[in-house]
Structures are given as C-alpha cells and as structure tokens.
Amino acid sequence: MRPAAPWDIFHVDLSAPVALELQPEAQAAILFFRQDGMVVGRSALTRAAFPMSAEQVRALGAGAGSWIMLSQVAGGGYDAALQGHVLPPARASQAGAFDVTGFGQAIAARRHRSSRSVTLVICTLNRPQQLAACLETVRAAFDPGPGREILVVDNGPDAATRAVVEAAGATYVAEPRRGLSNARNAALREIESEIVAFIDDDVLPEPGWIEPLLNAFDDPQVGVATGLVLPLELRSEAQISFEMDLGFGGMGLQPLRFDPAFLEATGPWGVPSWNIGAGANMAIRRDLVDRIGLFDPRLGHGGQASGAGEDSEFWRRALEAGVCCFYEPASVVRHEHRADWNALRRQVRGYAMGHLAAIFAQYGNHRRRGDLWRAFYILPGHYTKRLLLSWRRRMLRIPDLHLHDEIRGYLQGVRYIGFTRPPSARRRFRQCPRPPTRQSDL
Numbered sequence: 001m002r003p004a005a006p007w008d009i010f011h012v013d014l015s016a017p018v019a020l021e022l023q024p025e026a027q028a029a030i031l032f033f034r035q036d037g038m039v040v041g042r043s044a045l046t047r048a049a050f051p052m053s054a055e056q057v058r059a060l061g062a063g064a065g066s067w068i069m070l071s072q073v074a075g076g077g078y079d080a081a082l083q084g085h086v087l088p089p090a091r092a093s094q095a096g097a098f099d100v101t102g103f104g105q106a107i108a109a110r111r112h113r114s115s116r117s118v119t120l121v122i123c124t125l126n127r128p129q130q131l132a133a134c135l136e137t138v139r140a141a142f143d144p145g146p147g148r149e150i151l152v153v154d155n156g157p158d159a160a161t162r163a164v165v166e167a168a169g170a171t172y173v174a175e176p177r178r179g180l181s182n183a184r185n186a187a188l189r190e191i192e193s194e195i196v197a198f199i200d201d202d203v204l205p206e207p208g209w210i211e212p213l214l215n216a217f218d219d220p221q222v223g224v225a226t227g228l229v230l231p232l233e234l235r236s237e238a239q240i241s242f243e244m245d246l247g248f249g250g251m252g253l254q255p256l257r258f259d260p261a262f263l264e265a266t267g268p269w270g271v272p273s274w275n276i277g278a279g280a281n282m283a284i285r286r287d288l289v290d291r292i293g294l295f296d297p298r299l300g301h302g303g304q305a306s307g308a309g310e311d312s313e314f315w316r317r318a319l320e321a322g323v324c325c326f327y328e329p330a331s332v333v334r335h336e337h338r339a340d341w342n343a344l345r346r347q348v349r350g351y352a353m354g355h356l357a358a359i360f361a362q363y364g365n366h367r368r369r370g371d372l373w374r375a376f377y378i379l380p381g382h383y384t385k386r387l388l389l390s391w392r393r394r395m396l397r398i399p400d401l402h403l404h405d406e407i408r409g410y411l412q413g414v415r416y417i418g419f420t421r422p423p424s425a426r427r428r429f430r431q432c433p434r435p436p437t438r439q440s441d442l
Helices: 054-074 092-097 101-111 128-142 159-167 180-190 210-218 237-246 260-269 286-292 310-320 341-366 369-395 403-420
Strands: 007-013 028-035 038-046 077-079 084-086 118-124 148-154 171-174 195-200 203-205 222-231 256-258 281-285 324-335
Touching: 028 054, 028 101, 038 054, 038 324, 101 210, 101 324, 118 128, 118 180, 118 210, 128 148, 128 159, 128 203, 148 159, 148 180, 159 171, 171 180, 180 195, 180 310, 195 203, 195 210, 210 222, 210 281, 210 324, 222 310, 237 341, 260 310, 260 369, 281 286, 281 310, 281 324, 286 310, 310 324, 310 341, 341 369, 341 403, 369 403
Parallel strands: 007 028, 118 148, 118 195, 148 171, 222 324
Antiparallel strands: 028 038, 077 084, 084 256, 195 281, 203 324, 222 281, 256 324
C-alpha cells in the first residue's frame, strides 16, 4: 500500500550529498539524484528509511544514478521497436568504478548557450497568479536578450492577465477563440524566430533549461525537441497519484531520438508518438509549421475533443514528413500537479478522450491501419485486462485508481470517430483566417 500524503521531494547532488530528514508531516519522499545538474536517477522511499546520513544518500544515489551515467557516456545503440535511438545499459557492478568526468563534459556540451533565435510562448487561461510565478522563474531561467523573446497568449483575455504580462516585460497576444491549439497557433502566426519553445503556465523552468532544447537543433534533421517534467510538490493524494500512476513520472532519463525508422517499426500497432515527451516542455522549428501545418484546433484542452493529444498529433505529422524528434532530459521544468482529486479525475477522463481523438485524427491524416488497430483492439484489450485484474489489486490494497475514469474517457472519445475522415473530406485546419491581436495593437 502506498504511503499517504504528503510526500517530500529532495534534489540530491551526488557530488556533495547531504543528510536528509523528512518534514514532520511527510509520510514518504521522492529523491531525484543529480550529477552536474542532470537528473540521473530517482528513488521513492517511505518514512521508515529516514533520517538518512550523507553516506547512505551517497550509496543509494550511486546505485540509482550509475546506470544512466554510464549508458550516456558509453555511446549510441538502436532499438526502433522500443523508443528509437537509445543508449545501451551498463552493468550495475561498474557503478563504483565510474569516473563522472566524461559525463560532466557531455552534459556541459549540451548546455552551452545557443546562438539560435527563440521565442518562448506561454499559453494561459484565467490563471494570473500561476502565470506570475511562471514568468518570475522564466526571467532567471530563460536569460532573455537579443534574439530571445517571451510571448504570452491570453486564451481568455482579461485585464488581470494582461497586467501580469506587462509587469514582466513580455509580449501580450489576445486569442479569444478557446482552445490550447488555437492559442499556440496564434503565437505561431506572430513569430519569426528560428525556434519556438512552449511551456505551460503551471510549470517553473529550472535555470538554463532552454539551452539543451536549443542545442538539440544542431542536428539539422531534428524538428521537435521535448524535455523532462518533474513534480513541483507532492502534498496531496491527487498530486502523488498523478506522478506515480499517470503523468510525467514515467518519463525517462536518457536522451532519445525518434526518426522515420521508429515510425515504420511501430506503425503496425499505432505509432506511440506520445512517448516523445510532453507539450508542457517543448520546442519546434518555426519553418516546420510551414511544412506540416499548425496544431489541430480540434484537439487539446478547450478544443472540440478537449483533453489532450494536440502535441502528439503534431509530432506524428513531423515524423511522417521525415523529421526527427528528440527527447532531451537535460531540459527540466517542474510542474504543479492538480491538488484536487475531482480535478484530477476530470483530467484523466480528458486525457483518455483526447488520446483516442488524436489517434482518429492521425488515421485521418496518414491512413495507417495501425491507428485503428490501437483504437479498437489494443486499447479495449488493455482496459479489459486491467478490469479482470482489478479484484486482485483490491485484495493487495493497491487499487487501480483511475481505471473507470480512463474507460469513461475512452468511451467519450469514440464519438470523435469522424476525425478519421481524410483532410480532403473536411476543412483543413492549416488554413487560419485572421491574425491575433498583439499588445501593440491595443
């Protein structure tokens, strides 16, 4: 049985570990082990493991971090059926003998300041306080200057949000047409920089987070880069469940390159483009939009099939166009998970619904039968298996907390089967009418 809330979060520097002790009310903790700032491992521990001496922390971190550090320095391998280009695993017995010098040099090379022009886009909707916290952190993390601009798209234009944006010295764009895809598209119509980076208004970027994303584009074949998302806090049961059962907790710690071979290897079962990362921490080449189109306004929060999927559908179109996508875990933001359980349940239903709608849209665009196979065989089979095993999980006191909401979301998503129509049979979303309203026009 999982420990109750709240949980503490520790970010441990393996080069100088310190003793750890939980807050009086904390029942457990997640430790993120770092080397040269890079997250190289994580461990979840109950209260019984604390307090921990510096030596105990060092020993635990050596085991958690050695595999990822060794594998990154070791060099490339390839497993298209798994994730695309991945790095080979290392033997645990090598942990004690590993010299981190090479690892540090490799990380430093991915973090040097890029000369590429970039616009950071933050889409927001009636959350001025969260936006203010995000912008305050961005000022330190983004290092704006020549060739670097911050643009905020207000998807429910109001005076409070505009005041926050003006106080931060960012560019304000009003987009009254609701939907995350509409907001992102409004920004893309305005931007002329080489790279466009997107973060959500409920994330706080770590210092220097943008450089690894930008440096991923040194590879001319890369058109999309995504980064790692860590929890900001785990103070409620809903936040813990999102991290451990659903959300960004499953993101890996190795850099991954998704290319056309990945597309072909996974196509028969429905291309899992959602494995590429999270739209909450993403960058794209601006000229890629001219090739493959804008974000599909039917998808994403506030769209016709509100919930999710607009990012993974965009990545899928990039792959189909022969463009590579890169997952860069050296780029880190911290996400404020929903603290309210009912809000999390709505989010789960939205994710499941949006996921299915995105699969339908992908089939409509690319006509790969694997998408229908996933929609009508793999996903129902997945839910059926979980239903059959749910009685055992209840007996073991580890219930499948979100199964019924996921099934409800899936059933709600079936109504968007019309998205399977090819683009020629519907109005193309790439044709965008009017430009948005910039602050200078108000």
